Amino acid sequence: MLSKALLRLGTSAARHPWRVIAAWLIAATLAVLAAITIGGRTADSMTAPGLDSQRAAQLIERAGTGQEGMTAQVVVTPLDGGATFFDRGSARTALTRLQSEVQRVPHVLGTSDPAGALDAGGDTAARGGLVSADGRIAVVRVQYPDQSRLSAEDLDALVDLGDRLRAELPLRIEMGGNLFYAFSDPDGGTSELIGILAAAAILFLAFGSLVAAALPIGMAVFGLTVGVAAMTVLAGVTDVPTFAPVLGSMVGLGVGIDYALFVLARHREYLARGLDPREAAGRAVATAGRPVVFAGGTVVVSILGMAVANVPFMTVGGFAVSIVVLTMVLASVTLLPAFLGAAGPRLARTGLIGRALRTGKPGRL
Template identity: 90%
Template structure:
């Protein structure tokens, strides 16, 4: 059913290419116009229902103290060598003007007044945390409205003011705060361009044709435009996290070019067999398009499974990324065959010319060598009797030699590769989730320079305050007890004066831990405040208090995702096992696939720990300091990586299954199936790795983690797993690969991914199972 539908869809798009291309142009235009008219900006709401930090945020919102809004801070120091705010009148005057100018900006509720505090005495300014003890550094903390009422224009206004005042005042001015985190444009544009250029180069090397290289790129650009525009419209309806556009671009480019690559490779095979371009495109979509639909669906289902964490921003982020993936799947089975139909027979001619040139350079000696290798390969049984149209090329012969070699020595290769991946996974035992702060940004960013100035003048603790929200509920002494108990905790450096709302009586305390936000001891301090300090101070009365702030929110989210991760992993594994069993009519093949995918993902986690927490090779991706893993990234990465790794599993095993149905010989099926897809899988993996690594050099630590984690897992999956462990384990299992109990075979419906013979109506030689 699916094969026939895809056959008609692909052939129809190839016969009427310009209609389909025009329809996609109209869709892209409408999506962009909708994004401009109705779209919103991303907004980071790192909370979840039921968390203590969420309850703190709700209390702060009720209090109306303004602390529920966005904040920024200007960190300044006199330019004169040795000058201080204590003794330099010009520096103090400039500080007064700075605050006055900031308070005139739109949507600013107010700003702290270090100059006024200095007027009351240097000790007063120091005790208030506004001026450093040596008088060299001052901080102007700016309070804005809540994020929903702000835009990137507010950040632009603040940055523009800073640029102007730097030229007019005798002060060095640096800026930071969550206003930057919320509205700084991610530097994904440059990363996307680098990824596209790398993908184009790899595609040209793989196909030897500019036309063939351009088609997947063009399809991916169309799909990404519509997907990201749709994501922007979604942001106008609900809070889409700031990492979603970067992650969507990363995954969308990778899977879009990959899917197009697999369909294009099949299309060229059919052209080489003499098929009409329209028929070749239809058959390519019917055969390679089925794994594309299945693999894309697996990616989407895996990502949507993030909903089990019950963390809204992760769920919405998963929906946003899924939209991009679904758009790429649709483009692969409609827009790409239209491109193929418009290109006509040129793709086949370009491929034959490139192969002829390669063959001509080899000379007779190479051809004689291939003949000898083919004779030796005869010992493998039927290997090599049926080859794809490019089998005479050296890469195909090289892959057959390699897979044949692994198949003749399966035990050492299986044990060695598995041991290597297990060793790479060991660092996961030291995985620590947390919140990378501005100290992890490069020195070129003003946020990093502001962080360093604050750390120099006040210590690193002031860069990560915690907010305690308390509702006295009629208990007049609870606030004093609360302040005293919190200040006495060994993990707390200082407590700012409480701000009390007159109408509600709700108080907010700004608390500064003795450790930085990304320090593991900060999480212990938060747990102690919640479990011991606050309950003791409040007692059995009706009063209540909750701990909030950015560090507390991400700590809470990290704890919840860690608790839900086992359930999520089990659900994804079970779903993948059942789908693969349905597709390949086997019990052991899906079990092996699940276990091998876990190995590659575990190794990727291990590499992330080694790079980000231990600092191994961090300088290569611009990491200037070690940081913990962002709390929500492990679960997000698992969802995406498991879905992406299933892509290669489906494409590879589909070809192996074709060979097994055709020949009934497991050795032939393994060698021919793996070797027949090796060049395409390797090219696809290189493209994904190039795209993901282009994001690993971004400034934001979370973008680096996503990029490096995805690139590492795909590289391991396409090399060690697909080219060593898969042929070794399938050789060891032999015909047991395709074992399926008869009672189970009768119960299972026919899967969406069949063989080439099934799609073209040819009867298989042997029934599986």
Template identity: 90%
Template sequence: MLSKALLRLGASAARHPWRVIAAWLIAATLAVLAAVAFGGRTADSMTAPGLDSRRAAELIERAGTGQEGMTAQVVVTPLDDGTTFFDDDGARTALTRLQTEVKRMPHVLGTSDPAGALDAGGDTAVRGGLVSADGRIAVVRVQYPDQSRLSAEDLDALVDLGDRLRPELPLRIEMGGNLFYAFSDPDGGASELIGLLAAAAILFLAFGSLVAAALPIGMAVFGLTVGVATMTVLAGVTDVPTFAPVLGSMVGLGVGIDYALFVLARHREYLACGLDPQAAAGRAVATAGRPVVFAGGTVVVSILGLAVANVPFMTVGGVAVSIVVLTMVIASVTLLPAFLGAAGPRLGRAGRIGRALRDGTIRRAASGIFGVAELPRFATIPPK
């Protein structure tokens, strides 16, 4: 039953490739526009019902101490290596000005007071953890309200303040804290690009054809765009943890290319048997698409098993990653056969590397290197 449905789906997509590709382009565009208009930022709410830490946080919030929100740390040290905050009035004055400027920023509830502690005595500042024992380092702890009342603009304001004060004060200024963790954009994209390039190189060597190597990559990029954009929209409704986009991209690229290889390899076998591209694509989806659907369903169910832990942020993260995997499965049985139909009979013609594999040149070279008789050929399965 499933095979027949996949056969019709794959054959229809291959017969009308540009309609299917256009539909995916529209879906990707709408997903990106929805992410821009309604999407939210990922946020880590590392809380779990029933834990002592959660109950302590609730007590602090009910007490109204102002310590239940986000924090940042501004760490300063004199530029002059021989200067300390204990004995240099200029460094202490600069520290006082820094504290004052930080307190004036929007949404800042308060700061620690290392300058005031130094006025009370160096030992007092050291015991309070505001100044290092050698007097070279001072820490200004900045208290913010809850993350729901903050945005990336608060982080930008703090960073801009540091950039403005560095040329004016005789201090080296460094910043950190969970405000940065919550609102700074991770340096992503490079690893995914490296992975795509490596996958493209391996696929080209495997298939010996640039077109055949490009199709799994193109399908994975389409699916990843729709999946991650949908995840961003989900972040506008609930708290999606910061690990979800990274994990979703990693898993999505892996399963997307993997599933595409199942279908593409079977499609090329059917082309070699003399079937036309549309019929070959339909049979490939009917045969290889079935394990793709079952494998993808298994991955989705496994990831959704995170909900059993009853930890909200893990549950939402699992749902977000499952969306990417499910999108890849749908792309494998709809978008990929459309690509196969659009490529036509070209996928049945191997490139220079593919011809070398077929003629045995690379196999004979490998046998001399590795000491084996000959690398095995791929079996050709005739159509039924």
């Protein structure tokens, strides 16, 4: 039953490839536009009902201690290698100014007071953890309200202040804290790009065709775009944890390329037997597509199993990643056969690794 449905689906996609590709392009465009207009940002609302740590956090919030929000740390040291904050010189004056400037940043509830502790004595400041024992390093802890009241603009304001003060004060200034973790943008996916390039090189050697090597990667990237855009739309409705897009990208690229290889390898086998490319694509989806569907379903069920832990952020994160996996399964049985039908007989060429395995002479590589 499933094989027949997949045969009809794959054959239809291969016979009308440009319609299917156009439909995916429209879907991707709409998903990206929806992500831009109504999508939200990921947020770490890591609540865990029933745990002692969660009850403690709720008690702190109800008590109104001012410590229930987000924090940042500004760590400074004098540029002069011989100066310390214990000395009543330019370094301590600069620390006092930095502390007052940070307190005026929007939404800052308060800061620690290393300058005041130094006025009371170097030993007092060191015991309070505000200044290092040698007086070379001071820490200004910055208290913000809850993450729901903040945005990336608050992080930008603190970073801009640091950039300005670096040029004006004789201090080396470094910053960190969970404010940066919550609102900093990712590094641009450099690791994913390296993985894609490595996969492309291996696929090219195996298939001996640039088109054959590009199809699995192209399908995976296409499906990942739709899946991550849908995840962003979900973030506009509920709190999606920050790990979800990263995990979704890794899992999505992996299963997308893997599932595409199942179908592509079977398609090339049928081409070698002399079948028409469109018929070969349909049969490849009917045979290799069934384990793809079952494998994708198994991954989705496994990820959704995180809901059993009854931890809300893990449940939502698992659901978000499942969207990416389902998108990859759908692309494998619709978009990929369309690519195969459009490529025609050019995918029948055997690559270097394939020829070496057939001849039993790996030295030819």
